[in-house]
Amino acid sequence: MKTLILGLGNPILGDDGIGLRVTESLEAELSGQDITISESNASGLGLLDLLVGYDRAIIIDAIQTKDSNIGAVYRLGVDDLNVTRHATSPHDVNLATALELGKMLNLALPQQISIIAIEIPPVCTFTEECSPDVEKAIPLAVDMALAILNERQERR
């Protein structure tokens, strides 16, 4: 089973890069395993290109919700993605639309796509640092990713 773990975000836009930080930690945890770990700040159609050819994928990204529960880690499905803010871009379609397009055109997309989203405050300043409350979420998100990997292995 070809597995992709994909961190999304901008490494120089503060908390927006939290997905990349989680992926870095996962890289250490999963070294030696046959799992592709990758980073991107693509959205929509760009993500579609990255997902093609994998059987399962875990996408890790920052999120902002109405509750503004900073540092909270959510597990979402693709259907939840219409409401996220950073999974889409002003020049592209959102991921849900891109995936639907992929299905329409019979692309080899992952059967299982899980999304781990970490709640961040609004980002408006360029910096390489994440805020402490967001940083605290890294181990939680790492555990969640490992749990997702395990549960699927059990099922298999």
Next chain:
Amino acid sequence: MKRIVIDPFTRLEGHGRIDIFLDDDGNVKNAYLRVPELRGFEKFCEGRPVEELPRITPRICGVCPGAHHMASTKAVDAVYHVDPPPVAKKIRELFYAAHMCHSHIAHFYALAAPDFVLGPTADPAERNILGLIAKVGLETGTEVLKHRAYAQDIQAVIGGKATHAVCGLPGGVSKAITEDERRDFEEKSKSMVEFGKLSLKIFDDVVLKNKEYVDLILSDMYTMKSYYMGLVDANNKVNFYEGDVRVVDPDGKEFVTFKPADYLDHVAEHVETWTYLKFPFLKKVGWKGLVEGKDSGVYRVAPLARLNAADGMATPLAQAEYERMYQTLGGKPVHHTLAMHWARLIELQYAAEEMLRLCQDPEITDPNVRTIPTATPDEGVGVIEAPRGTLFHHYQTDEHGMTKKVNLIVATGNNNAAMCMSIKKVAQALIQKSKEATEGILNMIEMAYRAYDPCIACATHSLPGQLPLEVVIYDSGGDEIRRLSQHLS
């Protein structure tokens, strides 16, 4: 006074907002485009080695990393006073033509075409790329994704990384193109030329053969007289990678042609309190506010502006279509904002032909891809045509090449005034007393904005900035009844 807020954009989501203010009679008094602020980019760059900026600036946003990489690389050439060898320029141009194809394909098929194929007032649930593919056929959908991927492949191989290229160095590029790569690029470019033709045919079938849409393009509400800016080569043909900046007036006459390094003599920036995004204008005409015409320094960039500012296209297929566009739309310049989509496809055709020409250049696999800089670095300007318009990068360094100052004028900034004016014009035409502002009407207002293919995330980047706190109170009907504002400096 009533206020209608379009927030978020259906496709150009969350990052921007249009506020429409109605008068007591229910007519549009004013309409504004507002963008949120991303602060501190120039500050972030200061103190870093200037040759790192081509790898940092593409991170400003995810939409046009290739454009920032290339503008930055050219600015760094200028800072080091180094001229890359001919093959390095050709490799950069090849990369950049692929970037243009990639971006223009996404814009036309995902963002522009649904309005025409499904109809401007169609249900948003259908008025998207899925509805488009359902209507024009799965085969076309496959072609769209295939050619987008081709453009991406070429960028990734030359750029060295999938999204954020790392190939640009002061004085050249980091690696040469192998013969195997060249052959692969050539096949992909040939296919891209055909895809350009297909895209123009779709535009012809869907838009130009439909009188209703041609009338819409030609309608007053989508027409605005302004100056136009774009890079041109020595023959005044459109060039994305290098040349002089040419500006034509609203009558299509050359107003000025200037060297990129002199941009500050020609472009100044006006500031308004209600938006973070500055309003660049032509210094020698002056800022007269958000008004049209020859006396107003407002200018436009992006595909239609480039075509207006040039005397033609450097490749045959694109040139033929260029002539057809101006014949069809009543001669030069074309002031019809929605013609931006046609111009974008003409540029797709040109970029594809350029890719093929460069791949077939016997010099393209020359291994001599770098001139090592020897001069002391100080200051430099790099200008490039981003998919959405002219992009300026200006750096100053100390004698060790450490960045002291960064100034960027991005394409969406250049179009800021024009976008606000275009939005207002459509809003005034469509929202009138006792007429409900339907979803369809709001989309037609967005169409004025979408034509520019703006990329909001990178358009604001100032530090120090003001942080306004704004509390807007609405009544139960959604009408604004009170606003509390405060500025923390």
